[in-house]
Amino acid sequence: MSSAASPDSKAGVEHADVLIVGAGISGIGAAHYLQSHHPTRTYAVLEAREALGGTWDLFRYPGIRSDSDLHTLGYAFSPWQGEKAIADGDAIRAYLRDTASGTGIDRRVRLRHKVVSAAWSTADARWRVDVERTDTGERLSMTCAWLFCASGYYRYDEGHTPHFEGRERFNGTIVHPQHWPEDLDYDGRRVVVIGSGATAVTLVPAMARRAAHVTMLQRTPTYVMSAPSRDRVANALRRAVGEKPAYALTRYKNIVLGHGMWYLCQRFPRQARALIRRSVARQLPPGYPVDEHFDPPYDPWDQRLCLAPDGDFFKVLRERTASVVTDRVDTFTETGIRLASGRELPADVIVTATGLNLLAFGGIEFSVDGDRVHLPDTVxxxxxxxxxxxxxxxxxxxxxxxxxxxVGLICEHFCRLLEHMDRHGYTVCRPEPPASGMATGPLFGFGAGYVRRSVDQFPRQGDRAPWQTASGYPADVKLLRKSFMPDSALHFATGRSAGRPAGGQAVSR
Known part of the structure; x- marks a missing residue:
């Protein structure tokens, strides 16, 4: 197994071959691949929050669950053993904790360590990383040969809430799902959930079990599809051939089906729209205004589809414990919301499921040889x-x-890159874009509002390989796994040893 970080005798600070930023799904995955493929390399995982799990530890609102099946959201190396393929947040957190502890990764995680800045020195062929202890405010530094950012792209300290006129007049409780109060009491109360994305579609059926009534107030409809929470094929395979073979087969099946669905929506949007509409209409009461509330102005998968496990969202609409209103907020009032149409929505609790804010690479300030890296200028x-x-x-x-x-493909690619460098004695690798002009576009080819609001803070992508980000798993298999290395865009060098410093002593495992 990989060693922990070691003291850097020259710099007087702790050194690791690889520093991984973030202990969520990506960080735990990166740590596993690194220690499996490079057991002699030292590494540490720096996590700003007080627990590992990333997004799955942050979000605690009612009904929080996956909107992808756990046979593909789970790791290839750690079979998902739950009966439900669409699992709740508690089960996913337990899965991540068990995976980290079962492989010793949790011993490499340093909680409450927020990376503030990272400065690359060509002379030393290493990064100097400044870290803040979020519990004490103490500042410390570490060095590393490689920096692997696995912090995702959500901003954890705040969600997105637009300005609502009259908000201060409302006499009830206003909550954003990203900061859900543990003691929020909504039993028998009237709830309005503002939003139409995955969070709102999750909250409505979960809150409808206890609230007097839940209204989902949306400005724009979203595609909502039902899917079984249990994968019968997966569970049958598990009984027939055993845990690991069943997991591998189910994972492959779901990759093919998921990509096939996305491809059909992109290739035949009119047919896909009609298919989704028929499915929705079958699950709603006769005469329900389907086109008013479930006919988005964009094609399927131009934005992410929302998932309703076992049709739970449509069930509460049939039972009339919840309802959907498509309108715009005019103003909050003392007792609820007045809409642009003039209609009043009474409310005791308003949930602003209005989206998330993005943050590139955890807000780390990067520099290379003293020059600040402006991320939107990079490709x-x-x-x-x-x-x-x-x-x-x-x-x-x-x-x-x-x-x-x-994440799995990226980690495989990273490990093969390190192997290539080891074989040739390289310590530095730097991608260099073509000298001639190359057209660039946003990093994310996705039309969701939370992406459009923040995409200009992120790097760009080019108009050709290898600078163009692949659009899906099959393309990435070709880009990251099959057509690996080396290519002319990567420049290698041999500088100061980027491994463990001479005289450094490994910290005990």
């Missing part, structure tokens, strides 16, 4: 490195499939 290499930035890798998962599928 992504294969969706995992940045042009002009040495010894830096990152993992951002899919928006049109399970996040973890891409």
């Amino acid at each position: 992504s290499y294969k969706g995992t490195m940045l042009g002009g930035v040495p010894n830096f890798a990152y993992a951002i998962g899919y928006t049109n499939s399970s996040w973890t599928l891409k």
